[in-house]
Amino acid sequence: MSDPLLSIRDLRVSFPTRSGLFQAVRGVSFDLGRERLGVVGESGSGKSMTGRAILGLVRPPGKVTAERMDLGGQSILNLPESKMRALRGARISMVMQDPKFSLNPVMTVGQQIMESYRLHSGQGGRAARDKALDMLRAVQIRDPERVFDAYPHEVSGGMGQRIMIAMMLAPDPEILIADEPTSALDVSVRNEVLRIMDKLVTERGMGLIFISHDLNLVAQFCDRVLIMYAGQVVEELAAKDLHNARHPYTQGLLNSLPRLDHQVDRLAVLQRQDSWRDQTPPLRSGA
Amino acid sequence: MVKTPGQGGLPPVNGGAPGFGRIRLRRRAKNVGGVALSLVLTLLGLLLVTFIIGRVMPIDPVLKVVGERATQAQYDAAYQAMGLDKPLWQQFLRYMAEVLRGDFGRSISTGHPVIDDLKRVFPATFELAALGTLIGVFVGVPLGVIAAARRGGWIDQIARVVALVGYSMPIFWLGLMGLLLFYGILGWVGGPGRQGIIYDGMVPTVTGMILIDSLLASDWGAFRDAFSHIILPASLLGYFSLAYISRMTRSFMLEQLSAEYVTTARVKGLSERRVIWGHAFRNILVPLITVIALSFGGLLEGSVLTEIVFSWPGIGQYITKALLAGDMNAVLGGTVLVGTCFVLLNLISDILYRVLDPRAK
């Protein structure tokens, strides 16, 4: 792999709490190329915080430190807010979990898509409108003109998430962080949305960080998978090698999935050990 | 790549309803009918209540008219002339017809028709309440928004103290202290009353609001004089209104700022100002308007204490005096007027809600 889009070493996010410093992310390192990187882990393992730290969206009193956080070879660690704003949306973007809550209820879909495009491209209203309609078409919305003027409550969840994708990809970012983009969706539209997102990300040669609980989904949808546990990456594998996972936590995750190929009478209960909290995994892929 | 079987067209996510726009319009039209109906019913209810109060009060309306020393014949004649021998429902119809004509009867304490009194006192209160509310909105809303955006910061602390003082300070005490300081000691503002003596009655009455009437007459001296008289009581009411409005604004904003769409706006790279005013603030407009309307309505009732401290000839004083004198025509007339104002304010905030919130049905 040539120069990675994003290179992160020893990322830490901590929050002061009454009982001392709480470390949500404890030394995460990875590189992201023009690929689809899955991030899997149980609830509270720090997946979302990692994404937010990359976007500079960890709000005080939360603190972000890292040995390195480079975007396209340039450090974005603790950039001043104005510099960070210029990157946000334009070079790194994010799609969140539930379109019902992540779209502004009092603005039309069109206004919301045009807003970020106009901000970063400096184009006027006409060009922005054309771009927005193009993007709606790109996420396979059949009558873009109508959806353009619709309000978020007038569209379904699946359509809402496609609108989010259109909105976030309109300014042509290099990296998209998708934080459980389908977990609020009906199973019937889930694959549809993923397929559309995947197509756009691949066509544009973007890097994708795909955060999920769902190991199966990540395995079929991503090139590489990070397994997170208690704020750390405990294992990093190519998606196709998932069944060779060595870390007991990953194996546990795999064993607790229902299988199609052979009968499993009881799903295994996920075991956790305190010793996993503090071992650092070898960094496999890299620059 | 996701392996999805059968990649045909999309599932019909929306049922393909044609033209959201037209449906929205039609829905609105139906709503306007509903709003009008509920308006009429509310006003009817208001009249019914004032009518009943007028009948059950232990004050004989006939005696009030003919006086203690009237003969039985005079009493009976007046009794019939007032329609009190008719069945109640006929009396109510007659009452409604009178109210619709603006006829609330004669005030026994002033000797004028109640409607003329109201035309005099209500604009005084309205002017004061409007200015107070303007101050409350233009200071309270930004204060509340900034307090929420910089939660725990020094502006938030100031806003907290301002609201606390506003909630706990007796209004007449603040009013008296204000008069003492700004009028008595510093001489910055006019004293009690609406106008200085030299300007009294100089401006032709159009709206009854002296600030506006003096502007209409291009009488700058009178305007300045009226302004120097109104500014202190208006600031006082404005202070109480801003204490309330800023607290409500703050809590509405805090709720919105933790919403996901605010994160979306930040992810887009929008400036914090755009995020707050362009995204979050637009979502609090509807509840905020209701709060402002309520606070304005409260001031329209006439803040009796403020009016007394500042000798402000407004509706609060008028109704209170009438009540003490057993002047039921004046009390009920004033009540109908204030009640109607509340109903209209409700109507306005209801309409604005429909205009501003696309989810309104």
Ligand SMILES: Nc1ncnc2c1ncn2[C@@H]1O[C@H](COP(=O)(O)OP(=O)(O)OP(=O)(O)O)[C@@H](O)[C@H]1O
């Ligand atoms: N503002 C905050 N203050 C203190 N702790 C926080 C704060 N925000 C998040 N955390 C903690 O950080 C940890 C990581 O949270 P994060 O949202 O990254 O988890 P996650 O892996 O995305 O989980 P999920 O799958 O449930 O979304 C959690 O334990 C959470 O409680």
Ligand SMILES: [Mg+2]
């Ligand atoms: Mg999360």
